[in-house]
Amino acid sequence: MPRVSTVLATGCTLAVIGLSMAMNFAFGYGLGTNETNARILGALSVACDGLKALLPLIIAWQWAEGRRLAAAAGACLFVLLLAYGGASAIGFAAENRTAFAGGRETLNAALEVARTDLAAAEAKLAALPESRLAGVIAAELAALRQDRVWTATSGCTNATLAASREVCKHAEALRGEQTIAAEAAALTATIERLKHEIVTSRQAGAGREADPQAQAIAALTGLDPSLVRSGFAWLLAIAVEAISAFGLFAIWRQDAIRPAPPRPAGPMPIAIVRQTPDLEAIAPASGWRLAKAG
Numbered sequence: 001m002p003r004v005s006t007v008l009a010t011g012c013t014l015a016v017i018g019l020s021m022a023m024n025f026a027f028g029y030g031l032g033t034n035e036t037n038a039r040i041l042g043a044l045s046v047a048c049d050g051l052k053a054l055l056p057l058i059i060a061w062q063w064a065e066g067r068r069l070a071a072a073a074g075a076c077l078f079v080l081l082l083a084y085g086g087a088s089a090i091g092f093a094a095e096n097r098t099a100f101a102g103g104r105e106t107l108n109a110a111l112e113v114a115r116t117d118l119a120a121a122e123a124k125l126a127a128l129p130e131s132r133l134a135g136v137i138a139a140e141l142a143a144l145r146q147d148r149v150w151t152a153t154s155g156c157t158n159a160t161l162a163a164s165r166e167v168c169k170h171a172e173a174l175r176g177e178q179t180i181a182a183e184a185a186a187l188t189a190t191i192e193r194l195k196h197e198i199v200t201s202r203q204a205g206a207g208r209e210a211d212p213q214a215q216a217i218a219a220l221t222g223l224d225p226s227l228v229r230s231g232f233a234w235l236l237a238i239a240v241e242a243i244s245a246f247g248l249f250a251i252w253r254q255d256a257i258r259p260a261p262p263r264p265a266g267p268m269p270i271a272i273v274r275q276t277p278d279l280e281a282i283a284p285a286s287g288w289r290l291a292k293a294g
Contacts, residue, residue, distance in 0.1 A: 013248055016240060017049070017053045017243075017244045017247070019240070020049055020085070020240045020241065020243075021045075021049045021050065024042075024046060024048070024049050024088040025043070025045050025046050026042070026092055027089075027092040027095070028042045028088060030095075045085075045088055048085060049081075052078065053247070053248060054248070055078040057248060057249055058074055059075055059078065085241050085245075086241045089237035089241050090234060090237040092237070093233040098229070100211070101229060107204055107205055110201055114194050117190075117194055118195065118198065121187050122191060128183060129180060131180040131184060132181065137174055137177050140174060141171065141178065144167070144171050149168075150167065150171070156171055211225065214226075214228040
């Protein structure tokens with residue numbers, strides 16, 4: 001059972017080391033000013049992270065061998081690599097969490113704007129007077145333009161008689177109603193568009209907390225949510241770096257790190273030498289004795 005646990009723990013630790021390398025590569029790659037520089041920085045981060053994972057074992061082995069100076073040099077190098085890897089992991093975690101929260105905040109802001117515009121459009125539509133359908137108004141206005149009064153007044157631009165003024169007044173009312181119907185149709189289309197935007201935004205995650213985990217901890221502790229968000233980024237980075245740096249050292253058997261005891265100098269003990277008899281010297285003597293006895 002301990003052996004199985006050691007194998008499983010080693011596998012999980014190697015997985016964390018691999019993911020730590022991927023995190024550091026992504027952060028280092030993002031610092032490059034061009035493609036070549038990005039690849040160089042990413043590969044450098046991966047190499048440093050791999051060396052950081054092996055250094056504790058090497059330092060322990062050097063110390064067990066009595067090479068104190070080499071162990072001290074390895075410890076200094078390990079501190080530098082741990083600081084570099086920790087900075088990369090913190091940068092990756094903070095950037096990822098900030099981008100997540102920022103995207104959610106952008107969605108929430110867009111949702112709030114859509115709600116405000118929807119309320120304004122519905123208020124404008126409710127304030128408009130009742131009107132018939134635009135097609136009905138257009139048909140009635142077209143029929144009125146076929147009247148001889150319309151022609152006699154040059155399209156109601158020269159209405160002098162009482163009858164012509166009544167007809168032109170009706171035509172003007174139809175035009176006003178037509179304008180109201182057009183505005184109502186435009187507002188209706190705007191309302192439908194805004195409703196669709198609201199539904200789409202909600203499906204994309206709008207209307208929720210930008211960072212529910214940080215918000216819950218902030219509500220419990222009274223801290224600022226942004227401070228809690230930064231703390232979680234640090235926690236993730238420290239956990240990943242600690243496992244990738246000390247995981248193998250904590251799991252590895254100490255007898256595998258401790259050097260084997262030196263073999264004793266000088267000749268082998270007599271008891272050990274006499275354990276292997278000389279069969280070639282014994283066999284002829286036994287045969288000679290048998291022949292003599294016969």
